[in-house]
Each structure stands twice: as structure tokens, then as C-alpha cells.
Amino acid sequence: MxxxxxxxxxxxxxxxxxxxxxxxxxxxxxxxxxxxxxxxGKTSLMRAILGLLPHDGSSSLAAMSPRQRARTVAWMPQSREIAWPVSVERIVALGRLPHLATGQRMPLADQVRVDAAIERLGLEAYRQRAASRLSGGEQARALIARSLAQDTPVLMADEPIAGLDPAHQISTMQVFRELAGDGRAVMISIHDLGLAARHCTRLILLAEGRVIADGTPHDVLTPELMAEAFGVSVWHEETAEGPVFQPLEVVK
Known part of the structure; x- marks a missing residue:
């Protein structure tokens, strides 16, 4: 579908x-x-898809009403500093707002989704802590949890693992892969090509004002395309533990 x-x-x-x-x-x-x-133009493309930038052409998400779109796609922008001195639990609970009537108190079923998102991102110890006092990486995880709590068919995130330590980068990518496995569509912009190779099912390579490749990581992360788009040589190997990809040197 x-x-x-x-x-x-x-x-x-x-x-x-x-x-x-x-x-x-x-x-x-x-x-x-x-x-x-x-x-x-990765950020601009994602924002245009959501109807947040003027654009030519069409997007099925941009064509929706704001309320319908909020129930269809969860969006995590690149800028994610939390300035409000509210708890992590409250931040995550904001993901349920598109599903509630104006002024409606959050039902138990919605609280269950909030709790599940907090647990999935390993934030139980931070539940009652002011989100504004968390580190940048912890704030990022709280906002990812908010997107999960929104419980939409589509999740879009602009560089969601930037600023996370390696363990949380890997665990977050695993969460996204699991969401896709559950039948959702997940789209993220990402600079770490090694993690993209290991976890994404498909890559879209945007360069020179157009999509120059669209396919599996094996088909997109080729030496020729990486030299064309990024100007680097690469090492890419299929191992018993999965694909391993590493940019090596600048070639132009």
C-alpha cells in the first residue's frame, strides 16, 4: 500500500x-x-513533502488538511532544542494531541502509547525530569519518543540520530527498522552512510538538483555513485554480520 x-x-x-x-x-x-x-536540498525536500514550503508539483501529504496530516505523519525537524521546562512525559504526550478533541483529557489507551514510547527509547529514568535540562542527545530521544507516541502510518525525521552516541544511534535506527517492519513507512535524512547501509531498506540519493539513484543500499552505495555525489572512495562489504560500509578518501 x-x-x-x-x-x-x-x-x-x-x-x-x-x-x-x-x-x-x-x-x-x-x-x-x-x-x-x-x-x-534534503531538508527542503522533506519540508516540501509536508507542505511546509512552497513548491511545484504535488505531494499526497501536502494535499491533506492539517488535522488529517497530523494523524497521518509524525515529523521530527532537524532543529530540536527544547526550551520548555516541562517533563519528558509531557513532551512525549504531546504526540497524542492530533488524536484528541479540543480540551479532551488523555484517555488510558493514549497514556499506554506514551508509556510504550518512553520505554522504547530508554527514557524511563528521565520521565519526570524537565526536558529543558536534558543533554542534546537526550532531548533528541525525547522528541523521537514523541513521534512514536503520535502513532501515525508515516514517520519522517530530519537527521534524527545526529548528536546521539553510537549506542543510541544504533538503537534508534533499530527502532525505525522495527516500525517499518510493523507496516509503517519511515523516511529519514541521514549522513552516516554506514548506518544507512545496515538499517535502511531503501536509499534515495539526492544530488545535483535531482534524484540520481533510488534503490536498495547495495544498489545505491556503489563506488561510482559515491564518487559522483560525494567525491569520495568507499569500502563496502557484505559480512556474516550484515553490510559494512565506510567512506575512505576524497577523490575530487
Missing amino acids: TLMSVQNLGISLRRREVFKGISFEIQEGEFVGLIGPNGA
Whole structure:
């Protein structure tokens, strides 16, 4: 089942064309990594898909009403500093707002989803701590938990593992992969190509104002495409413990 459809999407910012003619669909069960060099337009593409930026072309998510969209897709932007002195539990509970009527108290079933999200991100010890007093990595995990609590068919996140330590990077990628395994569609932008190779089911490579590759990590993370898009040589090996990918040297 198609959960996201993008057709001929294009964006120009400050009279500069960022990209054009972007088309793809994402099906339930896919964990898609959006990769590309700095300035390729990954953040702009995700925001346009959500209807947060003016754009040419169409997006099935942008076409929805705000309330319908909030019940369909959970969005975690790249900027994620928490300034409010409220508890982690309250931050995570905000993910349930699209499912509640105005002024409605949160039912027990919604609290169960909040508790499950807190547990899944390993935040039990921080439940009553002021989120504004957490480290940057801990705040990121709280906001990922909020997205999980939103319990939508689609989850989109802009560099969600940036700033996390290696253990939490891996565990977060595993959570995203499990969500896709449960039938959701997950799309994240990511710079760590090694983690993308190990956990994503599909990669979309954005460079030079267009999608230059779209397929499995094995098909996208080729030496030729990595040299073209990033200007680096790479080492990519299939091992008994899964794929291992490492950029090596600058080649241009």
C-alpha cells in the first residue's frame, strides 16, 4: 500500500533552483534513507513533502488538511532544542494531541502509547525530569519518543540520530527498522552512510538538483555513485554480520 506519493516536486529558494522533477512513492514497510551532500536540498525536500514550503508539483501529504496530516505523519525537524521546562512525559504526550478533541483529557489507551514510547527509547529514568535540562542527545530521544507516541502510518525525521552516541544511534535506527517492519513507512535524512547501509531498506540519493539513484543500499552505495555525489572512495562489504560500509578518501 502506498503511504506517500511525490510527483514532479520542485523548489526554488531565493531565486535559486534547489531541485526539480522529484518523483517517488513510499510503500508501507519501507525504511527509506534520504542521503546526499550538504546543500543538496534534503531538508527542503522533506519540508516540501509536508507542505511546509512552497513548491511545484504535488505531494499526497501536502494535499491533506492539517488535522488529517497530523494523524497521518509524525515529523521530527532537524532543529530540536527544547526550551520548555516541562517533563519528558509531557513532551512525549504531546504526540497524542492530533488524536484528541479540543480540551479532551488523555484517555488510558493514549497514556499506554506514551508509556510504550518512553520505554522504547530508554527514557524511563528521565520521565519526570524537565526536558529543558536534558543533554542534546537526550532531548533528541525525547522528541523521537514523541513521534512514536503520535502513532501515525508515516514517520519522517530530519537527521534524527545526529548528536546521539553510537549506542543510541544504533538503537534508534533499530527502532525505525522495527516500525517499518510493523507496516509503517519511515523516511529519514541521514549522513552516516554506514548506518544507512545496515538499517535502511531503501536509499534515495539526492544530488545535483535531482534524484540520481533510488534503490536498495547495495544498489545505491556503489563506488561510482559515491564518487559522483560525494567525491569520495568507499569500502563496502557484505559480512556474516550484515553490510559494512565506510567512506575512505576524497577523490575530487
